[in-house]
Amino acid sequence: MPDNRPIYALIPACGTDTHAELALMAEARKLADRRGGHAHVLMAGSDTEHAVAQARAAGLDHAWHMATPIDLQVHQYVDVFATALQTPGLADGLREALVLVIANPDNEALAGALAARLGGAPLGRCTGFVFDEPGGIAAQRSAYGNRLDITLSANAGPAIAAVRPQAQPSNQDRPTEIHSLEACDARAAYPVNTVPRTEPHAALEGASIVVSGGRGSGEAAFPALYELAAKVGGAVGASLPAVDAGWAPVTRQIGISGKYVSPHIYVAVGISGTPxxxxxxxxxxxxxxxxxxxxxxxxxxxQIGVVAEWQSLIPALIQALEISPAR
Ligand SMILES: Cc1cc2nc3c(=O)[nH]c(=O)nc-3n(C[C@H](O)[C@H](O)[C@H](O)COP(=O)(O)OP(=O)(O)OC[C@H]3O[C@@H](n4cnc5c(N)ncnc54)[C@H](O)[C@@H]3O)c2cc1C
Incomplete structure (x- = not known):
């Protein structure tokens, strides 16, 4: 009997974060048990052996693995996975499947593009799922930086969600069927070499202090903002207009169409505070x-507001930190 309630865990570049990958597989197992379908993992990467062992440990019903010469770019994984998902055994339950990826910017781009390719529903970053009797899926997620809880009903399949998996594998002693897939050709060429770009300034991700500039700070403020951020061990962010104007790279944009940050302190300079x-x-x-x-x-x-022009405050702040460096 075809499985019309499957859960698929999708893992590009497997082996990159084995802890999260195992948790995602355990999450797929848990959700499949709740939904009453099979749990699959579909993985691609240059070394899938370890991930296959993890699929066994997580008690998945099926592990589909695909070797790629080296780890690919997001748009190439879209091609690779869209093709692999047409494989009999995966394609059969695809329309009804809930597909999970580990939440991170690359995987979320992959999820959106894959949903568009497959005519599915991109659910974004989800925190929970409710399954109803006919096999429907409702996904819970937050919006506007956790200020709003929303429930989405996926009425076109597959439903593709990014999750922060927390589940632990429970040693269920279930057999896992292992399937080796032909590595399909990605539309674009495989990269033969990748060189990460070096940036002279601290990355926004994980920063405990973020100093951001906006339209009101103007281009002139940014060297001072970088200096201030370096002095307090933080990183620089920017609003959309500052990025549009070319004062900061798009990788530093914060907001609904940029990055989500959760530092202890956020210093907003010349930013009006739009939703x-x-x-x-x-x-x-x-x-x-x-x-x-x-x-x-x-x-x-x-929590703290200063009504002032940045020009009168930021240089003085930097100077004060020179006299008494931040610890
Ligand atoms: C679909 C969509 C997605 C969007 N996504 C994003 C997003 O991801 N991120 C984002 O930031 N925006 C986003 N926006 C844009 C958003 O609507 C606002 O336009 C933007 O956030 C405003 O940026 P800002 O605060 O820098 O500029 P403004 O709103 O123009 O504010 C500038 C502030 O600077 C102050 N100021 C001026 N001079 C000084 C000075 N010398 N010293 C101190 N203060 C001064 C002013 O009083 C003012 O409050 C999006 C918009 C849309 C429609």
Whole structure:
């Protein structure tokens, strides 16, 4: 009988984060048990052996693995997985499948592109799922930086969700069927070499202090913001207009169409505090706002607000830190 309630765990570049990969497989097992279908993992990478062993440990019903010469780019994984998902055994339950990826920017781009290719539903970053009797899927997720909880109903399959897997494998002693797939040709050429770009400034990801500039800070502020961030062990972020103007790279954009950050302290300089920008800041983050307009919305969410032009404050702050360095 065809399985019309399967859960697929999708793992590109397997072996990159074995801890999260095992947790994703355990999550797929748990959800498949709740939904009453089979748990599959579909993985691609240059070394799939370890991931196959993990699929056994997680008690998955099926492990589909595919060797690629080296780890690929996101758009290539879209090709590779879209083709692999047409394999009999995977294709049969695809329309009804809930497909899971580990939440990170690359996988979320993969999930969106794959949903478009397969005519499925991209659910975004989800925190929970409810399955109903006819096999429907409702996904729970937050929006606007955890300020709103929403429930999405996936009425076109497959439903593709990014999750932060927490599940532990429970030693269920179930047999796992292992399937080796032909590595299909990705549309674009395989990269033969990848060289990470080096950036002179600290990365935004994981920073405990973020100093961000906006339209009001202007281009002139950014060297000072980088200096201030370096002095306090933080990283620089930017609003969309600052990125659009070319004052900061797009990798530093914070907001609904940029990155989501959760530092302890967020210093907003010349940023008005629109919902689109605040959506990129964790609600538990403490905001320090520097803005010349006392009525700016940012002061409604800031714990500390200074009504001032940045020019009168930021250089003085840097100087003060030179005299008494931050610990
Ligand atoms: C679909 C969509 C997605 C979007 N995604 C994002 C996103 O991801 N991130 C994002 O940031 N925006 C996003 N936006 C844009 C968003 O709507 C706002 O336009 C943007 O957030 C405003 O950026 P800002 O605060 O830098 O500029 P403004 O709103 O123009 O604010 C500038 C502030 O600087 C202050 N100021 C001026 N001069 C000084 C000075 N000398 N010293 C101190 N303060 C000064 C002003 O008082 C003002 O409050 C999106 C919009 C749309 C429609």
């Amino acid at each position: 689109q920008h605040l959506a990129g800041i964790d609600p538990h983050t403490r905001i320090v706002a520097i803005n010349k307009d006392a009525d700016a919305n940012i002061f409604n969410v800031a």
